[in-house]
Amino acid sequence: MTFDDFLALVVSRRTQLVMDQERDVDPNLVEKLCEAAAWAPNHQQTWPWRFGVFTGESRRGLGEVAAEAMKRRGDAENKVEKTRTKYLRAPVIIVVGTAPGDSELQTEENRDAVAAGIQNLLLGATAMGLGSFWSSCPKGANDDVARHCGWDPGTT
Numbered sequence: 001m002t003f004d005d006f007l008a009l010v011v012s013r014r015t016q017l018v019m020d021q022e023r024d025v026d027p028n029l030v031e032k033l034c035e036a037a038a039w040a041p042n043h044q045q046t047w048p049w050r051f052g053v054f055t056g057e058s059r060r061g062l063g064e065v066a067a068e069a070m071k072r073r074g075d076a077e078n079k080v081e082k083t084r085t086k087y088l089r090a091p092v093i094i095v096v097g098t099a100p101g102d103s104e105l106q107t108e109e110n111r112d113a114v115a116a117g118i119q120n121l122l123l124g125a126t127a128m129g130l131g132s133f134w135s136s137c138p139k140g141a142n143d144d145v146a147r148h149c150g151w152d153p154g155t156t
Contacts, residue, residue: 012126013122013123013125013126013132019090019091019131021090021091024091027053030053030092032124033094033124033125033128034094036117036120036121036123037096037117037118037120037121040114040119041116042109042113043109044106044109046099046101046106046109046113048098048099048110048111048114049098049113050096050098050099050151050155051094051096051097052094053092053094053095054087054093054094054095055091055092055093059087059090059093060084060085060088061148062087063084063085063086063087063088065141065145065148066087066145067080067081067083069143069144070138070139070140070141073139075139079138090131094121095145096117096118097114097149099154100154100155111156142156
């Protein structure tokens with residue numbers, strides 16, 4: 001791969017947002033994408049990455065959890081209803097979390113490592129011909145989504 005090839009991959013990732021809702025995504029590929037994320041720099045080797053993979057009807061459950069958190073928070077009903085089904089727009093949803101550190105600094109470094117890992121994951125998805133994008137949890141839904149993923153308290 002030349003640097004121009006790499007740059008083309010980065011640029012295409014930034015512009016490839018169309019999801020093929022009918023495409024099956026091999027679970028082994030999803031596992032490899034998560035593995036690529038875990039190769040991101042993490043100088044204290046805390047291994048802070050947490051992954052939740054949702055396919056099929058489990059995507060609907062993820063949407064319900066996020067929507068209910070938004071509803072409790074008092075978000076507009078149209079936004080709440082949109083969230084209930086938004087995760088059905090892609091065949092696979094990978095939720096990535098960050099484990100808390102032993103200190104404020106380590107927690108920040110963990111978040112940085114996870115962000116770098118997400119870039120690895122997204123570039124890998126693009127290289128494999130998958131559309132992808134990075135999106136934050138709806139406001140107020142982080143703890144609910146983390147619980148839904150089965151993560152330890154404090155995971156963001």
